[in-house]
Amino acid sequence: MIQTPDDKAMPVLGVRETDARWQALLQRDKAADGQFVYAVTTTGIYCRPSCGARRPLRRNVQFFAQAAQAESAGYRACLRCQPQQLPGSSGILQTVTCVCRRLEMSEQIPTLAELAEELSVSPQHLQKSFTRVVGLSPHTYAREVRAARLRQQLCEGESVTNAIYRAGYNASSRFYEESNRMLGMQAGQYREGGPGVTIYFALAECSLGHILVAQSTKGVCAILLGEDPETLLSDLQQRFRAAELVGADARYEQTVAQVIGLIEAPALGHELPLDIRGTAFQRRVWEALVRVPPGQTVSYRELATSLGMPSGARAVASACAANPLAVAVPCHRVVRSDGGLSGYRWGIARKRELLERERQGVR
Numbered sequence: 001m002i003q004t005p006d007d008k009a010m011p012v013l014g015v016r017e018t019d020a021r022w023q024a025l026l027q028r029d030k031a032a033d034g035q036f037v038y039a040v041t042t043t044g045i046y047c048r049p050s051c052g053a054r055r056p057l058r059r060n061v062q063f064f065a066q067a068a069q070a071e072s073a074g075y076r077a078c079l080r081c082q083p084q085q086l087p088g089s090s091g092i093l094q095t096v097t098c099v100c101r102r103l104e105m106s107e108q109i110p111t112l113a114e115l116a117e118e119l120s121v122s123p124q125h126l127q128k129s130f131t132r133v134v135g136l137s138p139h140t141y142a143r144e145v146r147a148a149r150l151r152q153q154l155c156e157g158e159s160v161t162n163a164i165y166r167a168g169y170n171a172s173s174r175f176y177e178e179s180n181r182m183l184g185m186q187a188g189q190y191r192e193g194g195p196g197v198t199i200y201f202a203l204a205e206c207s208l209g210h211i212l213v214a215q216s217t218k219g220v221c222a223i224l225l226g227e228d229p230e231t232l233l234s235d236l237q238q239r240f241r242a243a244e245l246v247g248a249d250a251r252y253e254q255t256v257a258q259v260i261g262l263i264e265a266p267a268l269g270h271e272l273p274l275d276i277r278g279t280a281f282q283r284r285v286w287e288a289l290v291r292v293p294p295g296q297t298v299s300y301r302e303l304a305t306s307l308g309m310p311s312g313a314r315a316v317a318s319a320c321a322a323n324p325l326a327v328a329v330p331c332h333r334v335v336r337s338d339g340g341l342s343g344y345r346w347g348i349a350r351k352r353e354l355l356e357r358e359r360q361g362v363r
Contacts, residue, residue: 021063024049037064037083039075046070051081066120077125084121095119096133099126100141109142135281135309135316144280197243201236202256203229206263208350212236213259215252219273223259223326225346239324262327266354267294267361272328278319285319286329294330294358299337321345327354 024032032049039046040056046064047053064070067077067084077084099115115138116123130138199221201214212232214222222239224232236245255272262270276283284307292298300320304312320331321343332351336342344351 018063021049022058022061025061026055028052035065037067037070038062039064039070039073044075045078046075046083047078048081048083051078051083053078053080067125068116068120068122071122071125084125095121095126096130099130099138100134103138103142104145106142109139109146112138132309133311135284135304135307135312140280147279197240198246199236199240199243200246200252201233202247202252203232204256204260206260208263208346208353211260211263213252213256215255216275218275220255220259220325220328221275221277222324223328224324225326225350259328263354265357265361266327266330267358269294270328274325274328276325276329278322281315282319282322285316286323286325286331289320289323289330289333292330292333294361297333297335297339297355299339300334300343301337303334317343330354333358 021032021036021038023029024035025038028050030050035049037046037048038056039062041060041062042056045053046067062073064073071077071084098119102110102115102118112123112127116126119126127137130136130141134141136144197216199214199216201212201222203210203212205211208225209227210225210229210232212222212224212226212229212235213220214224214236222236224235226232258270258272262268262272276286278286285303288303288307298306300313300316301310304310304316307316309315316334320334323329323331323345326332326346332344332354334343341348341351341355
């Protein structure tokens with residue numbers, strides 16, 4: 001419900017202060033932007049003082065010190081002047097950048113309400129804007145920042161206990177709730193490069209060249225394509241620096257055969273258990289890719305929009321490039337807006353061939 005100037009909840013302003021704000025509104029004074037916003041009771045919209053919209057009647061105007069107060073009173077932000085954004089900013093991107101820097105520098109994760117208060121916007125608006133640009137909520141982004149700190153600390157040889165607290169976990173129990181999802185193994189194993197972790201793998205040939213398939217106890221964790229088997233094996237060793245790599249295991253032949261079958265006939269799909277390891281955003285993109293039906297394609301922009309971040313095509317492309325599970329996570333189904341093929345980690349020729357096989361398979 002929108003409050004009118006006669007409501008008791010209206011902020012109490014002195015006559016001089018009210019008159020000064022009204023004059024700034026009449027003059028569309030840019031210097032007043034950020035000092036207050038004004039709302040129009042007849043439209044339900046609030047604006048910056050400098051907004052170029054038609055000037056309202058004085059009796060229909062209500063002043064607020066911050067955008068958040070106007071939104072709490074039930075008003076909507078003007079699409080023209082975007083009063084919910086930081087003064088002097090280029091809009092949403094600068095607001096989101098400020099939040100990212102704040103989260104990256106904070107030892108403890110601030111609440112959404114705290115972030116919104118600092119930027120003078122509503123929590124709902126901040127959540128929606130941040131998710132649209134970054135693809136993650138502020139809280140999830142902060143957790144990923146914290147996880148990245150932890151991985152860095154462990155790789156630098158820091159003890160597990162010190163790494164947990166230096167990364168910003170205020171309780172080790174909170175960390176251990178997330179450790180397997182975050183690292184794919186126990187923290188101590190990650191610190192040593194994965195000792196005690198067994199990865200079964202096999203090198204084979206298929207119609208698209210050489211293929212390496214690797215599996216952990218959770219599921220298939222890598223499907224790599226290329227021209228040189230040594231390069232594929234080196235890639236696997238870099239991913240699991242100190243894990244025990246077991247090749248040519250007879251029990252693993254059926255899994256390799258399933259993967260090769262998926263490459264030869266990708267339209268048939270698969271029921272392979274997958275051990276998908278990546279950031280929260282990467283996993284969101286990869287999970288969305290799995291939902292794209294065989295024989296169909298989606299543009300980077302369309303995929304980003306489906307994730308609630310229409311300006312995130314470049315970030316989506318980066319996530320596709322980082323995908324370690326060729327065909328099982330079908331990043332080959334993502335194309336340019338004009339339908340052209342680009343950006344396939346294992347080569348455009350393989351991407352074109354996979355798409356053609358899918359089209360033939362679903363006819």
